[in-house]
Amino acid sequence: MQNTIIIALLLLVAGIAHAETTVTLEGVHNCCKSCTNGIVKAGTSAKDVTVTAEGETVTIVSKSKANAKKAVEAILDAGYYGKSSDESAATASTTKTEKKLTTATVTGAHLCCGKCVTAMTDAVKAVPGVTEYDIQNKAKTFTVKGEFTESDLLASMNKAGFHGTVK
Numbered sequence: 001m002q003n004t005i006i007i008a009l010l011l012l013v014a015g016i017a018h019a020e021t022t023v024t025l026e027g028v029h030n031c032c033k034s035c036t037n038g039i040v041k042a043g044t045s046a047k048d049v050t051v052t053a054e055g056e057t058v059t060i061v062s063k064s065k066a067n068a069k070k071a072v073e074a075i076l077d078a079g080y081y082g083k084s085s086d087e088s089a090a091t092a093s094t095t096k097t098e099k100k101l102t103t104a105t106v107t108g109a110h111l112c113c114g115k116c117v118t119a120m121t122d123a124v125k126a127v128p129g130v131t132e133y134d135i136q137n138k139a140k141t142f143t144v145k146g147e148f149t150e151s152d153l154l155a156s157m158n159k160a161g162f163h164g165t166v167k
Helices: 002-017 033-043 065-077 114-125 150-159
Strands: 021-026 049-054 057-062 100-107 130-134 141-149
Touching: 021 065, 033 049, 033 057, 033 065, 049 065, 057 065, 100 150, 114 130, 114 150, 141 150
Parallel strands: none
Antiparallel strands: 021 057, 049 057, 100 141, 130 141
């Protein structure tokens, strides 16, 4: 009887040690095979992580919460954004910058094809006060002009499934 209890406890501990962390990102821009490949490549750059991207949903499965967070960070760094099912794994800044900008350079946003450019253009055009933008296929940066806030620009990009840095 005592051996059975010990074995059961060992199996329970082994099960806990092998528990996986799953994080789901919803609303990620993923319009083509290049987007899908970019998301998977970025996410799997973290150790012991698998990533699937189906439509606007990205699923990250990791042996540890820390590696799942690294995968989310890598996906953001690759220019994609999605609302996380696990807020502790989310790293996008939620700081509101209400300072009015007249010119901003956006870096790090994913723009692999014409559909990406169209989606980003629609997101930028929706920002109150934006009057000009220069968004091109495969560009590493683009410029936005007008009178707008950084928080409005980032919020619109995030809503469209993109992430970037405003300078």
